[in-house]
Amino acid sequence: MTNRRAPRRKAVTVTASVLVLTVLVGAPLACTVRSGPAADEVRRAAPAGAAAGETVRTDAGPVRGTRSGAHRIFQGIPYAGAPEGRHRWAPPRPARPWKGVRDATRPGPLCPQVPSPYAPVSSTEENCLVLNVTTPPDQRRAAPVLVWIHGDGAVGGGSFFDGRRLAERGLVVVTVNYRLGVFGGLALPGLEGAGTFGLQDQRAALTWVRNNARAFGGDPGNVTVAGVSFGASAIAGHLTSPASRGLFHRAVMASGEAMMDMPAGAMGPGVPGYPWYVWRTGREMEDITTEMTSSLGCRDGRPERTLACLRALPVKRILEVPHIMNAFQVFGYGNATLPELPPTALRTGRFHRVPVLSGATRDEHRTFVGMTYDAVGRPFTEADYDRALRTAFGEARAERVRAEYPTTDYPSPALAWAAAITDRMWARGTQAQHDALACHVPVYAYEFADRDAPMFLPLSGGFDFGAFHAADIPYLFEDEAADPLFTPAQRRLSATMTGYWAAFARTGAPRGTGLPAWLPHRPGPAGRPYTQSLAPERIGPVDYRHEHRLDFWNHLS
Template structure:
């Protein structure tokens, strides 16, 4: 593996025959009607959940069969049926993953294609909107970590999912159908499950919102352009999405090369990454079928021992049946599913990454580092950028560099995505701007993370550690944001009925397209273009 590509894999934070399931013939459970609202029938059997306050929660419901053996690196297959009532009161297995600097969790379990449902109590009234959450990162995590009591309080049925991560979701090989997209296929299988089963939990399968942050939001950008996702969702929420973001050299680390797109890779490159990352496993063969058979026979533990084998696949392959075209190209041409979109980013996106690499881990980013980083990223234009962002204007070189990358990479990409989407569908843009948002990652150093990447997630989804530090004003912001998200799931517009500030649509032709700033006791319009100096970056090219 080249030095540049190896650096890229270490720097990323964000950045599979129904007649033979597990070797047995599936059978339908006897028809026994649920005895109470905690027992629900889905298409594969009955499940019994638990109460969480006023709500019902169901964990670990299989939405697809185990991606094991010959089904490793294959399209998700139907889940098997079970008899009796399945206990879903406790979380199911996480997909294979290894601990990281920011998430001390691990799993060796491949039978992990499960989802969780948080549902309001049964009551009168019509079916309720459904929100399906796709977590971020792509190499670690699971749906169980995102509590949804706030959204359920507002009448939303929330589904959080597990999907194949890292090499298990992104492996590619010549002649292997679906190469580089198995995680995306899992997500679509979960959305099909929602279409079949949402009504059993009081949900409305005609009002499904798919929402995600970071890598999860990028996945949704892919689903917007994927033929297989047509009709599976009716609104989309993209938080800190990277779908139209490029990456100049050095922005994710001094040795990381530039890429034309942050998360999209052509099929050839996905195959090359796969071959390089699995070379040490002893399965390389002139016969691709032999290589695949060997790799499918390896224990999960053996595969996970390869350094960086999970981070290397925080990207999606295109040029296949799942993503026939590069998603930014499809978006720009208007070839995407017409659904309302709520989309935004945080004010200080890149402070997370600079802090994790430098100041927050005891390796301060210096003025010399800043000069070198500008030169690596911008070449002959480095001096021009330095004049626009003089290091003396910032409390530290680290914050100067984080601001440059936030504006050039994150904000410019976010604005480009807003522009192409808003020309054809209703779009509501936001910027999360709470610079005192509680840092929930286990980072030791003293660093001002500001309104950091994914810092908005605990304001909508329950995170006890982050919320333990909320001030009264932050609780009010959280309530308002949850109102907005629930209203969007319900109607396709963030127009809540609880007296919250109005949120007009983003108008691409307006002198200042409307972007809602979300900060404690300070919700209102912000000039996103001016705030992130986007005209400067557009002129620079």
């Protein structure tokens, strides 16, 4: 997630489990760095490269951006006040208005985070609730707006995603920072918004878009919210959150985990299983908070005193607790923001009725197996495979799974295990999500299937990652690590994908001149469970259920 000079622009995140990085790779502590200017800093002098037309008035004050070719780019615009001091672990509040013209030519601060092996970036800056806007060329009418929510939930930021490729298709692209890890998910008894502060930040950003899109040439009545991984799961939360009603009109979810469960050991040895991948009850969130903050010297029988103590601690002190950011890569439910378990709400049709474009990659779980074993020089053996199967499925079912996924059918036991968990966890959850949504709204399902997609993450080793988790995102956002590696066929795939996404944002259906036909997904015996395969060599329907052996897994379960 970093480039060769500074935090890599347009990075893609790779995980969303509560304990994935805790067990897989940890969260190595490095010197935190100031990631950018304070979010309330205003520079009245015109920045280099600014030209007439790059100044826009928002509801908090004017901002001046830069021009990149035919695009205007505005960075680091505050959409909410700094969540620090008594506002740490509190609902977001409006940004403080400023006087003069605010410099919007550089990214704002990242929210607090610590480095990881795949994202060696860090920040201790809480004044980080900012967003970035990229406008399309030749704006003659109000353009559809696409709001991007990045994934992971413990590292990352909106400025890592370069929106010019999608803006070229006629969209106003907005990318967002939100509170991560413990700063977004802490929970204490009686704390308003406990376990959902990151989700509330995203909602505040969507409210900002509704109020300010027109100033950037965008249509506030045509907003698509899109995200990957943890960000896609957040969108499932917004679909079921009463307070998010009316803030968006379409949704795109890439590699989301809204309806996934997690077998024991699926994310590595010692990682327990969970009935839901990203959703926790309020009590579970409070238990996570108690465990992760116990070493900070703020233990008190009265939650209000515990909260006051935690709010008084420096950010750096909190970040020094091992794994405290990764442990909160989940959302709490049973509260005002998420009154109901989102999978239940989706299944029963209690969600906001908007068209959905949703999908996953063909080899989702290869990322996690590769990170755990081969990429770090620890081969995954036949014995490891047997142990993993028994842990995940029990003695009785392990043999049946091994017979369905024999190592003789794969180049290595690691790829056999990755295929089994891709199908059992990711594909099964993705199909369940598509089926639930499609009972009530138009759903366009896809599978990203480019098994030669460039590996842009800094992972070593000779592991075959295939169409790995989030491999599709550089085909939508410009990425200086992946772009030079694209073949002509991959560039054509990228053009088709951005065409699909832009058409969906514009009309609610991925259809347009020159785009291969893409039918809606219709579940049920009399329906058409349609999934569009996206690969350089072929774009068209795929039998997703058969390819991922979902009948086997549904029968086994």
